[in-house]
Amino acid sequence: MGRIDVERVPYQDYSNRQLAAIPLAVLALALGIILIAYLVTGTPVALGFEFTGGTTVQFTAEDASTGDVRDVLEAEFDIESVRAIGFGSDYEVETQLEETAQLESVITDEYGDNAIQSIDTRSATFGSDTQQEALLGIIIAFVGMSVLVAAMFRALIPSVAVVASAFSDIVVPVALMNVFGIKLSLGAVAALLMIIGYSVDSDILLNNHVLRRRGDFYESAYQAMRTGISMTLTSLAAMTTMGIVSYYFGIDLLPEVALILVFGLATDLMNTYLLNMSLLRWYKYEGVKR
Helix, strand or coil: CCCCCCCCCCCHHCCCCHHHHHHHHHHHHHHHHHHHHHHHCCCCEEEEEHHHHHHEEEECCCCCCCCHHHHHHHHCEEEEEEEEEECCCEEEEEEECCHHHHHHHHHHHHHHCCEEEEEEEECCHHHHHHHHHHHHHHHHHHHHHHHHHHHCCHHHHHHHHHHHHHHHHHHHHHHHHHHHCEEEEEEECCCHHHHHHHHHHHHHHHHHHCCCCCHHHHHHHHHHHHHHHHHHHHHHHHHHHHHHHHCEEEECHHHHHHHHHHHHHHHHHHHHHHHHHHHHHHHHHHHHHC
8 A cells, every 4th residue: 555645844944943833832722722611611621421420311213313303302401412323213312311201201202102212320420430530541541651652762852752742632632622512421532542542653653763763864754754644644534534424324422533533633743743853853963962
């Protein structure tokens, strides 16, 4: 399989400060958005059903689309999400209501007495516990990544470059979740964990080419870019396709997960080949000098 043709970037024409300015400005803006969200709502990003508690109702709605079901229920209730299950006429509704007698009545009146298949209620305490576990999972993944990178390169600046890039790759998508009204769900947490893994992969690829291969800095960086950018653009295309297809078929969870991954992958392109590149160049030509 051939690579995507990647043009050579004239890094020699820009100082390290110029290269780092854009990703640092974007990171500062993202942190500002998250701070405002925290001051307004009490959380860095709006929490979804899994973290706030509520009720899940699964039912069958013959000859009805996801949009039809959503229109019927949202007319009378505050509904978190409606998504199709499988390829039949089964649907799942999430709501923060704990008393669902009226909701059940509307579903049975609209779709039949035997429409409801299951009802699962989660307390707010359970949602809080899930929130702590998800946060702990992200922290463990980030710390583990940092330790692995430090063990691989055994040098401060290259390790900081990878960790800083991964941190920004997480912060920017979280800020954009606030902008686009995407709530934090378990699917969103999984997407953020995947972004950490992808960020580390692309940054280590660049660091290995620049620090562990002989030859000109810019030639080594270009070779890493040919592979890294091809991988990222291919993943971006795949995530975009997944988002469009899942949105078209009314699958509520996947479009949001795909959009978060698109945010993260696009941010990773910027951070890897601007922020990380500037730090590596400084380390290569100035930081290792005695």
